[in-house]
Amino acid sequence: MTEIKYVSTRGNEEKLTASQAILKGIADDGGLFVPTKIPTITKKLEEYISMSYQDLAYEILSMYITDFTEEELRFCINSAYDDKFDTKDIAPLVKCGDDYFLELFHGKTLAFKDMALSILPYLLTTSAKKNNLEKEIVILTATSGDTGKAALEGFANTKGTSIVVFYPVDGVSQVQKRQMTTQEGSNTSVVGVVGNFDDTQTAVKEIFTDKQLNKEMFEKGYVFSSANSINIGRLLPQIVYYFYAYAQLVKNNTIKINEKINFTVPTGNFGNILAGHFAKKMGLPIDKLICASNENKVLYDFFETGEYNKNRQFVLTSSPSMDILISSNLERLICLYSDSNTTKKLFTQLNTEGKYTFDTKINDIIGEFVTQQETSDAICEVFNLGYVMDTHTAVAYKAYKKYLKNNNDINKNVIISTASPYKFTEDVCKAIDSKYENIDAFVLLEELAKLENKDVPSQIKEIDKKEILHTKVCEKEEMKELVKNMFVK
Numbered sequence: 001m002t003e004i005k006y007v008s009t010r011g012n013e014e015k016l017t018a019s020q021a022i023l024k025g026i027a028d029d030g031g032l033f034v035p036t037k038i039p040t041i042t043k044k045l046e047e048y049i050s051m052s053y054q055d056l057a058y059e060i061l062s063m064y065i066t067d068f069t070e071e072e073l074r075f076c077i078n079s080a081y082d083d084k085f086d087t088k089d090i091a092p093l094v095k096c097g098d099d100y101f102l103e104l105f106h107g108k109t110l111a112f113k114d115m116a117l118s119i120l121p122y123l124l125t126t127s128a129k130k131n132n133l134e135k136e137i138v139i140l141t142a143t144s145g146d147t148g149k150a151a152l153e154g155f156a157n158t159k160g161t162s163i164v165v166f167y168p169v170d171g172v173s174q175v176q177k178r179q180m181t182t183q184e185g186s187n188t189s190v191v192g193v194v195g196n197f198d199d200t201q202t203a204v205k206e207i208f209t210d211k212q213l214n215k216e217m218f219e220k221g222y223v224f225s226s227a228n229s230i231n232i233g234r235l236l237p238q239i240v241y242y243f244y245a246y247a248q249l250v251k252n253n254t255i256k257i258n259e260k261i262n263f264t265v266p267t268g269n270f271g272n273i274l275a276g277h278f279a280k281k282m283g284l285p286i287d288k289l290i291c292a293s294n295e296n297k298v299l300y301d302f303f304e305t306g307e308y309n310k311n312r313q314f315v316l317t318s319s320p321s322m323d324i325l326i327s328s329n330l331e332r333l334i335c336l337y338s339d340s341n342t343t344k345k346l347f348t349q350l351n352t353e354g355k356y357t358f359d360t361k362i363n364d365i366i367g368e369f370v371t372q373q374e375t376s377d378a379i380c381e382v383f384n385l386g387y388v389m390d391t392h393t394a395v396a397y398k399a400y401k402k403y404l405k406n407n408n409d410i411n412k413n414v415i416i417s418t419a420s421p422y423k424f425t426e427d428v429c430k431a432i433d434s435k436y437e438n439i440d441a442f443v444l445l446e447e448l449a450k451l452e453n454k455d456v457p458s459q460i461k462e463i464d465k466k467e468i469l470h471t472k473v474c475e476k477e478e479m480k481e482l483v484k485n486m487f488v489k
């Protein structure tokens with residue numbers, strides 16, 4: 001296997017091994033790590049079709065994390081994708097009408113973040129061992145709602161790590177908030193931030209790149225790392241399920257082997273869809289990736305015009321995990337389509353002016369956006385067909401329908417389903433029937449279960465009765481000081 005090395009998108013850093021890049025999270029120059037080249041699959045596609053999720057994960061990840069031994073990598077995979085997931089398939093493909101939904105919410109926290117965050121702690125601790133790092137790893141995480149809980153679950157009580165999660169105090173759903181504030185584990189901290197996700201993510205990135213603070217932390221025996229999708233260790237495990245979805249379509253005779261398909265991905269930080277782009281570059285027959293945005297449609301505008309402009313009103317929507325104006329992982333796409341000089345220039349400009357223009361046309365990613373009303377209508381429409389979508393999945397569903405209206409595309413399409421509807425009961429139930437308006441989010445858990453004739457998922461059953469353990473709230477300007485107080489004072 002050829003060794004794959006990692007470099008910063010902004011070009012100012014030496015080449016790192018996979019384990020070093022995973023440990024580091026973000027490059028010193030503020031860029032993100034990318035492989036110097038994307039490996040292509042060496043086996044015939046046929047060979048991947050009947051593999052278990054775990055074996056497929058090994059095939060894909062071993063092409064990227066080339067400094068792990070087979071034993072190490074299999075240990076990480078088998079520890080992550082076990083009965084924490086409530087289905088043996090890990091990522092089942094579900095058909096409703098003519099549509100296919102790839103359900104990525106069967107992990108512990110009921111959102112797709114579990115797909116990568118159940119393996120990241122193992123990748124990180126194995127990387128630490130490999131590099132003889134004897135410091136404690138401090139995971140700093142900004143969350144738009146789902147990453148926080150998934151990272152907390154992944155890292156809680158993991159030896160040699162601590163985790164601090166910052167979430168926008170008014171920018172997450174009731175269930176999301178309760179999931180985080182009831183988190184147990186002596187190494188976990190959860191803090192609400194007065195501000196939106198972008199403010200939170202920007203402040204966290206600043207803490208990561210603060211040389212003085214990093215030095216003080218190091219002297220006290222700590223190093224920072226990231227559980228956000230800026231960490232390449234988050235991105236790589238997400239490539240696997242694109243292959244897995246394809247395999248399921250072949251297995252049930254929906255497509256012939258090598259037939260091209262599309263994916264529609266509800267997008268925020270651009271991590272999930274970027275993994276799809278990697279899968280395509282590796283040789284998976286993907287034609288179009290449809291990038292679905294909510295009313296924070298900065299990516300839609302970018303794919304339409306080439307101008308990325310975050311100077312606009314931030315909208316709080318019913319799909320909070322996509323309420324983002326700075327989609328960090330787009331930097332990796334730009335870098336793949338240009339070079340590190342261009343990337344550095346554009347992203348410096350984004351920092352100073354809040355916008356940039358990229359002239360290269362990206363043809364295989366199509367932007368669509370969906371309004372709040374359309375999202376709600378889509379949930380109701382699909383409920384009447386017998387399937388309950390969460391608000392994020394609904395954005396993707398509707399985006400695909402809008403795409404179809406304007407394009408004569410006969411490819412089969414997979415809608416990436418990123419969260420369980422039980423995480424967003426208020427908006428989901430209200431969309432189905434207005435009688436649910438103004439009813440408590442936790443009462444609606446039971447109501448939704450009744451509607452579906454199912455049980456409330458065990459992962460969040462009776463969550464409203466759990467003790468709240470984290471109540472801290474701070475201003476975004478106070479985040480750095482708070483971290484300092486936790487570790488270096």
Ligand SMILES: *Cc1c(COP(=O)(O)O)cnc(C)c1O
Pocket residue numbers: 111112113146147229266267268269270271272273321322392418419
């Ligand atoms: C994080 C998240 C998204 C957006 O994914 P990105 O990788 O940030 O683009 C979409 N839906 C849900 C439910 C999420 O948690």
